[in-house]
Amino acid sequence: MxxxxxxxxxxxxxxxxxxxxxxxxxxxxxxxxxxxxxxxxxxxxxxxxxxxxxxxxxxxxxxxxxxxxxxxEALTSPAFPFMRLLGNTVIYAVASTAGTIVSAVVVSYAFARLEFRGRDLLFGITLATMMLPGIVTLIPTYLLFRWLGWIGTYLPLIVPLWFGSAFNIFLLRQFMMTIPVDLTDAARIDGASDFTILWAIMVPLIKPALLVVGLFQFMASWNDFFGPLIYLDEASEYPLVLGLYAFRTRFGVQWHLIMAASLVVTFPIIALFFAAQRYFIEGVTMSGLKGS
Amino acid sequence: MASITPADQPPVARRAPRLSKQLRRDLQAYLFLAPWLFSLLAFTAYPMIASFYFSLTKYSILNPPRWIGVDNFVTMFTNDPLYWKAVANTAYYTFVSVPLSIVVALGLALLLNQRARGIGIYRTIYYLPSLMPVVASTLLWLVLLDPRLGLVNIGLQAIGLPKLGWLSSADWSKPGIILMSLWTGTGSAMLIFLAGLKDVPSSLLEAAMIDGANGWQRLRHVTIPLLTPTIFFNLIMSIIASFQVFGPAYVAGDGGARQAGPLNSLLMYMLLIYRNAFRFFEMGYASALALVMFIVLVALTLAVVRSSDSWVHYEVGRR
Incomplete structure (x- = not known):
């Protein structure tokens, strides 16, 4: 050879x-x-x-x-008032997503770009609350909202998200740290205020991260079962997942209809996933950053 | 006053702006932070402190809390048979599902880490169930796990295995929801593992290959040690999640109306808290239950963190 x-x-x-x-x-x-x-x-x-x-x-x-x-049959059944459930779900998901994004942007900007006394301590506390199991705050929080007369409304589910959540603040702060300081400093020398810098320079540059945060909150609210279960009491207030559960309780054996309704409830999230798959996967991967 | 010359001391007029500059910076930053500070106080600090207080009271929502010392804890440990049932169920669920889900997620990630055409499609397929709302996926699994004519049992029968009672049997209901959780709950961990695998330097794997290590040896002695920080992260996350499992147990266990699953075999700890708080409105007792779970969870997490020194390897040059 x-x-x-x-x-x-x-x-x-x-x-x-x-x-x-x-x-x-x-x-x-x-x-x-x-x-x-x-x-x-x-x-x-x-x-x-x-x-x-x-x-x-x-x-x-x-x-x-x-x-x-x-x-x-499933979507017109009086036991599954679809349009009403859908409307409730969309309001919940949109209002909570908007709040999550706005609050996380504002707060994370302070951690990423502003120099102030107590920053490291406060950031440390923020990281610590990320690991806090929700269970220990559940009951006093419920009682607080009850005292405010908010039971039976979406306020307990939406309002807290307008005040920031640790993980999203952390995520956006990490993202903002990667934006060159020169860009923001140049604007500052030109006399731009922090709000202008945040709005006109930072936000356009961190759009992918905002999309990730928004997508995950939207999905979390759309799929949220426990929150609506404890805070809502009238069937007319329910979001889709709770409506689906109630539908099953009333029509225990109509499995063909229950499966049709389940698929309809799931479908928008799957469609959203296919529309923004890259951001979804990035988002999950970024959540792993905490560990490494 | 007159003896102080401008040279010794800067005039007040020049000092004041310097001081207030730092102050102004602080004020401006805290303006940005205001929502978060409020959230930390109102939705984290206050509830944490309050839950200690409520746990020491009898508080049936309609009447103001009444101080009863440690009675709730005494009742819990000595006089509530459902408490120990819930502890046992949750422990079973955690100790079976956590290791299984780590192994499955890692296995899936390894499969997806191969060079093959169309790998993105497989990744999507494996991840898709994680998107389903828990109510929808649990209802689906109620159909799949039907003891008489469900797809799973017919499949078992087809390969010569006995049909199992699944969610209608006290022995098989927990394996049933664990099986379900492997389908719905491993997607995120899988993607995190996959990202970790992409970080394993190929030079190390090639070096091992040249030294004659086979596939298993490379996995066991190169890939897995480098992946231990990711395993550590997923382990802690899945322990926290499985302690607080609620949705599947609530939906499959019929809302905890009378019994949660056959012989209360699906009475998870969260379900017990839910029942006491939102069905019986025993807020004091429910707070005590939550506090004990919190303490156990923190202790367990710390134990895992403590143990990590001996098995988690942080390589130089890795994040």
Missing amino acids: TAHEIAAQVRRQRLLYRTLTGVLAHLALSGVAVLFIVPFAWLIVTSLKPLNQVFTDPLVWLPDPVMWSNYQ
Whole structure:
């Protein structure tokens, strides 16, 4: 064999090896993917079945007939006042997201750019509250809002978020620290106030981080179950997830309709994820920054 | 007064602005910080202090709190059988689901750390269940885990295993919600692990490969040691989350109306607090329950932090 032939053989072997490991990788990846997809698929399939095909032996894999009308039935059921629930959820999610962003921007700017006495101590306290389990503040906070007469409204769920949350302050502060000081100093020399600097220079530069903070708060509020459960009492005030729970309590066995409603409640978040996937993944990854 | 010359001492008129400059800076900064300071006082400091006080009172919401000393704690430890049930359930859930979720999340991250086409699609698929609202995912799993005709049991039967009672059996209800939590709750940890894996320098792995280390040895002796800070972070986060698990237990356990799951097997600690606070309106007793959980959680976290010296490696040059 000439050197040329040997080289060719090595190349072939390497190619074979790479193809083989590639195939194995895909086999493993897709095998696991099936485990994750099947429950989802079952949600969709069940939501399109007539009731008598939900629990059968042998299983019905594909509904016959396909009951698109399940969606209509679920969304127009008086037990699941969809438009009302949706409106409540959107108000909750938008108001809490706006508050989270505004307060985190303002507070994190002070930590990132202003020099004042007590900064390190206050920042230390902020970091410490990040690890604080919510459970220890739950009951006095509830009693505080009850004293204010806010039970049965969204105020306890929204108002605190307008005053800042430790993790978002931390996240935006880290982000602002990466913006060159020269940029803000130049504006300061030109006589810009801190509010102007924050609004006109900082905010446009940290937009990706704001999007991450906003997305996660929106999702957290949309999916929030515990908060609405303890603070709201009238069904007409419920957000979607609580409405979904109440729907199930009243129609315990109508699984086809419950699955249709579940999918509708989940869908906007999944759509949002696909629209902003990069920011979602960055956001989760950034939350890991705390650890390293 | 007249003896002080301008040379000895700067005139008052020039000193005042210097002083007030620092003061002005402070004031301006605290203006920016005002919302957060208010939040720290009203939504963190006050509730923490108040919960100590309430835990020492009998406080049935309609009447003002009445001081009863440590009675709540005595009742809890000696006279509330549901307390120990909830402790046992929560401990079971935590000690099974935390290690499992770490292993699963790490396994998924390792799978996703391969060079393969379309890896982004797999990442999306693995992460997707984490987006579902807990009510929706729990309702879905009630269908999947139906003891008679659920997909999971039919699958078990198809491969020759016995059907399990899942959420309608006292023995299998916790494994049921743990299985569910592996599907819904590992996405974030997985992504954090994946980011950690991207930080493992390939030069070290190549060096190990040249030294003849096989795949398992490289994982065991290079990748995992470098990943210990991430494992440490995910471990603490998932301990805190699993102690406070509520949604799945509430939805699957029928809202804790009578029993939380068969024989109260889904009565998690948070559910016990919820019942006492918002069903029975025993705010004093509920505060005491919350305080004990808080103390245990802090102690456990500190123990993990303390232990980290011996197993978490911070490499030079890493963040």
